[in-house]
Amino acid sequence: MKEKKRFKDYQLDNQIKRALSELGFQSPLEVQEETIPRILEGRDLVVKSQTGSGKTASFAIPLCEKVDLEVEAPQVLVLAPTRELVDQVKEDFEDIGRYKGVSCCALYGKQPIEKQRRELKTNPHVIVATPGRMLDHLKNRNVKLDHVKYLVIDEADEMLIMGFKEQIDYIVSKLSPERTTLLFSATIPEEVESLSRLYMRDPENIAVKSEVQTIDKIEQLYYAVEGLKKVDFIKKVIRHEQPRKCIIFCNTQEQVNTLFEIFAKWDRGTCAVHGGMDQGLRTEKLKEFKRGKYRILIATDVAARGLHIPGITHVINYSVPFDNENYVHRIGRTGRVDEDGVAITMVMPSEMERFKELEKFLGYEIPCKGGYVDRRPRSAGKHRRGAEKFKDDKRKGRGAKVQIAAGFSNSSLKTKDILYAIRKIPGVSTEDIGKVDILDKVTNINIYNGKEKEVSRELKKRGIRGKIYKVK
Structure with missing residues (x-):
């Protein structure tokens, strides 16, 4: 079996590894494992990845590594469709590049443009922006993008739906054709493919699924x-x-x-x-x-x-x-x-x-x-x-209600406490337990397959969380 790679095994600056360790990043998710080495090599990528797959770190980690601290000018430009996503991406860059000294700024509407202009004068290494506000700053000559080597277009399908195509075209026209371009999108419709052909050089296509944990407890x-x-x-x-x-x-x-x-x-x-x-x-x-x-x-x-x-x-x-x-x-x-x-x-x-x-x-x-x-x-x-x-209407076997004299107003019991107590009763399985309805002073539990007498008897003896309640 192939051993899972860890971030400490990557050729990354020790200060980035330190930040990743503090953030709890130990092993890369699928999208990170697929993209980080390729970005470090300078490849153009089109990545089909759902929101929530770990994609922000997949480009923030290698681009923080690529930032040259000796160059006092923007080197990375990330375009995102919404203010909230801009803020989130900026925070991720700041967290990952903190110890290396990577500086970032966020540009979006509904924030004073003069404040942003002053921030741009400090020459941040990374700019994260909505296309509309980035366009404003370019037209007002508040920023130069001559040293930008990496362009990230995040949520590309959303960008096109929201009508940002013309703004993106203008922004891209101000960038060096020798840049590396990374395009991330949850879906790859024809419009996104057209975008990739227009902006990118022989891009590699990567498709990953989101990793969802099963949370049982x-x-x-x-x-x-x-x-x-x-x-x-x-x-x-x-x-x-x-x-x-x-x-x-x-x-x-x-x-x-x-x-x-x-x-x-x-x-x-x-x-x-x-x-x-x-x-x-x-x-x-x-x-x-x-x-x-x-x-x-x-x-x-x-x-x-x-x-x-x-x-x-x-x-x-x-x-x-x-x-x-x-x-x-x-x-x-x-x-x-x-x-x-x-x-x-x-x-x-x-x-x-x-x-x-x-x-x-x-x-x-x-x-x-x-x-x-x-x-x-x-x-x-x-x-x-x-x-x-709980699929109460599809249960097999006879069903009955067990009622406990404890509810919201007269106890601190939670659904999990009741389920835990019932599951510990020998001979009672998850399939025997239906809906748990905590009311004001009582709790009703649907019990199936003829197990209601057993549950009632054992709860009277065992109690819940160490306390005995009236049960009927």
């Missing part, structure tokens, strides 16, 4: 929330859930700072980390969180990978992540080794389409536990806890 759920009520709602959820250790993931550094400012006054056991913080301070806060000084950590995706802290009982997504793979990495911080965990996502109305795309990516629906009315059609029997799908 994590109860996943979401709340539908209005934006203005989100912070108060999260506080309410935390008061109810009473996590021993909890990470709240945000999509941007700005969100982390804003949320931390509010939470620090509400719960002194709160700390925050993101890629814009001093590395020493970030490391110190993570150590203190691990030691138990803090109960709540608010973080960007810098903490989604490689953060191995035992005892994290809950992960809360303050917003739906932009990268589906990041959702998997985020919730993977809980439910580790022999522990169960809970993953909660706050979904605003404006995020519902992205959330539906996340569910398609995962291959299952995540149950809604409350909030504003979610009017999208739900398939019967698709509620998900880890890898389980």
Whole structure:
């Protein structure tokens, strides 16, 4: 069997390897293994890769390696369709190139152009931009691209759908024809192929699939929330859930700072980390969180990978992540080794389409536990806890209800506690357990195949989480 390659085996600057190690990057994902060596060789590439396959690191790692610190001018230009993706790509470059000294800037609309112009005067090594704002700076002569050796067109299919073709044409016309061009796209329609023929020299085509983990020990759920009520709602959820250790993931550094400012006054056991913080301070806060000084950590995706802290009982997504793979990495911080965990996502109305795309990516629906009315059609029997799908209407064998005198208002029991207790009963399998419905003061459990008496008897004797409840 072929031995899995590790990042430490690549011909990379030791400062990049140090950053990758701290970020928890040990072995490359498929897209990274396919592209990194080819980019280091200077090949033009067309990469068909779904969002969430690890593609950003697949070009950020080798391009950070290629940056020449002696050249005080932009050397890498990344074009991305949205402000959010620009911010994310910039943060990835900053994290990977931190110790080497790679400087980056992000350019997009709805931000003062004068502020960006001053940042461009510092000659960052990497520019990540939306095509429209990059065009503005070029026409205003705020930046020269003479030394750009690497062009990345990210989410190329989205770019064309959004009508950026003319802007990209103009930007490319200002670049050296001797550059290396990397094109990443979830799909490769004829328009993208045409783009590759126009901009690239004998490109190599690579197609990879996204790597999705199976998360069996994590109860996943979401709340539908209005934006203005989100912070108060999260506080309410935390008061109810009473996590021993909890990470709240945000999509941007700005969100982390804003949320931390509010939470620090509400719960002194709160700390925050993101890629814009001093590395020493970030490391110190993570150590203190691990030691138990803090109960709540608010973080960007810098903490989604490689953060191995035992005892994290809950992960809360303050917003739906932009990268589906990041959702998997985020919730993977809980439910580790022999522990169960809970993953909660706050979904605003404006995020519902992205959330539906996340569910398609995962291959299952995540149950809604409350909030504003979610009017999208739900398939019967698709509620998900880890890898389980409850298909109550298709069960074989007689079904009956077992009721426990414990609910939201009079206990701290979670679905995972009840499932764990029932699964430990000899002779009862997952196929015998149906929907678990936690109500105000009672919990109803569907039990199948004539196992209800056995479950009722054993729960009365064994209890749940060490406590005996009335069962009928």
